Amino acid sequence: MIYRETGQFKTTYASDSQLFPILQDRAFVIGALVFAFVAVPFLASDYLFRAILTPFLILALAALGLNILVGYCGQVSLGTGGFMAVGAYAAYNFAVRVPQLDLIVIFILAGLCAALVGVVFGIPSLRIKGFYLAVATLAAQFFIDWAFARIQWFTNDTPSGSVSAPPLSVLGHAIQGPVQKYLLVLSIVAVAALVARNLTRGAIGRSWMATRDMDVAAEVIGIRPLHAKLTAFAVSSFFVGMSGALWAFVYLGSWEPLAFDVNRSFQLLFMVIIGGLGSILGSFLGAAFIVILPLVLNQLPTALGIPLSTAMISHIEFMVFGALIVFFLIAEPRGLARLWAIGKEKLRLWPFPH
């Protein structure tokens, strides 16, 4: 009953094809955005910003990128960590070598560099499919890891190979403190989500989905596979690269190539699968789940009063993680986003039974 769309008539084409045609959806999204921008900075603690909200948003952006590639275009990729590294080091090099550039410009340029690398490593997808492609993207991951560890130019000839980001400032205004960092990341992610949503609604998104469902049939009706797959790689890597730059500059501050290793790629793939393939909301839900789960598992034994060694807690984390993934895949293979959609469907009837 709450979610009914009766009475909402569209009188213009513009209103019919808008992003959130149902009033309740619009209200909810705008309400959530206002809450995130205005209320959260006052309500949340320092720790919540630094350790939960900021990494959640950055990883959600990366999951968004990966979802475009895996969920919308059907190209399995295990090299996401490598593309994040490309974004991070590209941003570092721009910041160090061309210090006049503004931070937002640096992030966008970093994204573009990652997009370029993504296209190069996406070329094999024209010939290779499925698991084979997944393992081929692992080649990208390991090669990129090695390149940043070995080639001194990328790390500005630091002997230790560990680089640190310069102080952040946007349009002359310095970004200090967890709240400002949170707002910066939130703005970037909100804009990126909007762009991604519109891309997936448009012709290019439809070409991705056609390639995912039946690529031969798609080719037959005139969708160029080269165009579809490479644009998917490019757009996905752009988002992933930007998130890598954010991760390095805003969250870590100082990093080395091991921060973007193959475990990061698996973590992002988990986010996408658990959140829901082919869904923008799913990327956010999956990211929230994966970010919060280890913290909950860490705090739960102490909260329940059971003393466990940190090693045992770590092992239990692994076990619960693995078990939850299997559980989710059995119970709802289309992820948390599907649960959300089911919830909305129920709201159409509630409180009536039928």
Added chain:
Amino acid sequence: MKREYRIKAAALALAVAGTLGVALDALAQSSKEIFVPVLVYRTGPYAPNGVPWANGFVDYLKLVNARDGGVNGVKIAYEECETGYATDRGVECYERLKSKHPVAYSPLSTGITYALTDKVFGDHIVLITAGYGRADSVDGAVFRWNFPMLGTYWDGADILVQHVKAKGSLKGKKIALVYHDSPYGKEPIPVLEELAKREGFELLKLPVTAPGVEQKATWLQIRQQRPDYVFVWGWGVMNSTALKEAIAVSYPRAQIYGVWWSAAEPDVVPAEMAAKGYNGLALGHSAEKTEPIHKDMIKYLYDKGQGTAANKSEIGSVLYNRGMLSAMLTVESIRAAQKKYGNRVVTGDEVRWGAEHLNIDAARIKALGVEGMMQPVHTSCADHGGVHAARIHTWDGSEWSYTSEMYTSETKYLAPLIKSSAEKYAAEKKLPIEDCGKAS
């Protein structure tokens, strides 16, 4: 239908648990205890080496509480946080435990140290990186909050070269460096390259990708190139693998030297008798097991079932001793701070002052029960390291024994390197450089 209810219930339960777990965090911290967080790794490929260090560290804190009733009557509260040697988990642990007002962190990872170095400037928390961390953080004028006590990797590299030079001139010889491909492994390279130019030897750099189980090609190359000495700068399973591969290519163990993190029991025991003759740097201490401090550990902790190590035989192993000494330096810094500011719960700034004015002389070392395990430590604004000495110990198949004199690193060559590196960092981060002459 039933299945969907179950799923919904599970999802709701998870969501509630999630919010609860996050909200329940940072419960009230007693304001009557000094909080020392312990960043450890008890899982993952570095666990075999991380576990004894962690046990030694925590045992010492427990001992101070049990035997002495705390530092001048103020007890120490501690909490372990698992990092798995990963930088982002280390940062997360740091942020989570910050709300409990910690005074000093010992991250046991050069990578995490690099990440935290930026943050401690604003958070006013001391980083005590005993035997690891940034080599240039010896310069206290720039790195006000970092204390690489007991010795840095640049000291270690210099001392190793001094030792092998004493066996015969190095001109025309070849030295191979098998190193962990991370900031930790790359740290000694600038100094070794300088020394290669000065002493006339050829430096062969052989990186090993983390975690370091694939070394067959590395050691086949060593067999072909026949270097006169091999320096191992590894950690975790890379060390034992290196020794095993060295045995597999019949490279004489007596010509292999490991840094102080590559010369402990977990590294040689897997290879057993075949590792006989392997040498390593001893950071002032080796595997002393019967010092007064160890007797105290057994008396006050293990006999009462309060010990952290699973096995009493771990007490006194190389890494256990090192963890113990790291904790000891933290406690001594707190003690020095209390001496100036009063016997109460001291703040990060005060402990920083304490760490910068440490004066652990021979008498104090004896009183602490670690005579023979430590050289006198004297820190100052210009020298946050306090001591720059080490010697060599060798494995004879069943235990370690000292096989050299105590060496001190050559300050006159290292000082300009440290200064230029520190100044580069200060310029990059736009940090003020303290004037050590005026600092109190």
Added chain:
Amino acid sequence: MDFARHRLTIAFLALLALAAAAPMFLGVAKFPQWLEVALGGLLTGVLYSLVALGLVLIFKASGVFNFAQGAMVLFAALTLVRLAEKMPLALAIAVTLAIMIAMAWVIERVVLRPLVNQEGIVLFMATLGVAYFLDGFGQSLWGSDIYTLHVGMPKEPKIILESTFDGGVLVDMEDFVAAIIAAVLVAALALFFQKTATGRALRAVADDHQAAQSVGIPLNRIWVIVWSVAGLVALVAGIVWGSKLGVQFSISQVALKALPVVILGGFTSIPGAIVGGLIIGLGEKLSEVYLGPAFGGGIENWFAYVLALVFLLFRPEGLFGEKIIDRV
């Protein structure tokens, strides 16, 4: 073998052989040193094949890409080494085998059966979840230390052909014995598949699930058998790798190396796993020793993958794999 159809593959293999021998032609290496590296590479490759075998077995019979193979190798090795502390080795091996069979049964019931008609990617993710679970479970049961596994493998190397070449050629005896064990295992598996009724049933299931069911072959039981055999292969791989490296967490990372092996050889071919392993091992070691110094070292981590990737561009189904037929 139809030479005309496979000309690309043959050209690729010829190119590989040329590249492998190149260091000698360019004067960078002398034959005995090259032989040492090549032998070391081939033997390491056999070790990778051991892990890849389990992958291929499971994929052949149930179409599932078992990412948990590495975790199974680690779990088997951990269980064995800890049990061996308390009982004689032979008994420990038997008990570990029983545990691996029980594990296979549990995985089939809990993970595979509910997911029976899902897409490949979902099953792959499920095995990834199983891998994480096994990692945590094994370590929480048995601990995270490095454990030494004593199975009597030789540790000192052997120098052969000392009279022919100056300095002789070094052969790692432990790897050599491991290669012999692997050969025996493959022969045993081949016999099992060709001569026994269960083996025939497995081949039938691998060929066509529905046809096999229609002649009365119980699919679920076959899957338990396949996972058990994969568990046995994992145990052997665990013994060999554990003896070589010490039983520790990183063994499960070695399994990642089995992926390019399976790609090169084809997901559904046992000889492919062996040949792929040999090629990957050889290529890896030769590239690290002779190509590596030009790049600063450390290239063997990605070289195997890049090699597999390049190979895939010419032959997307691997050396011996079944050709992928897309149906619209």
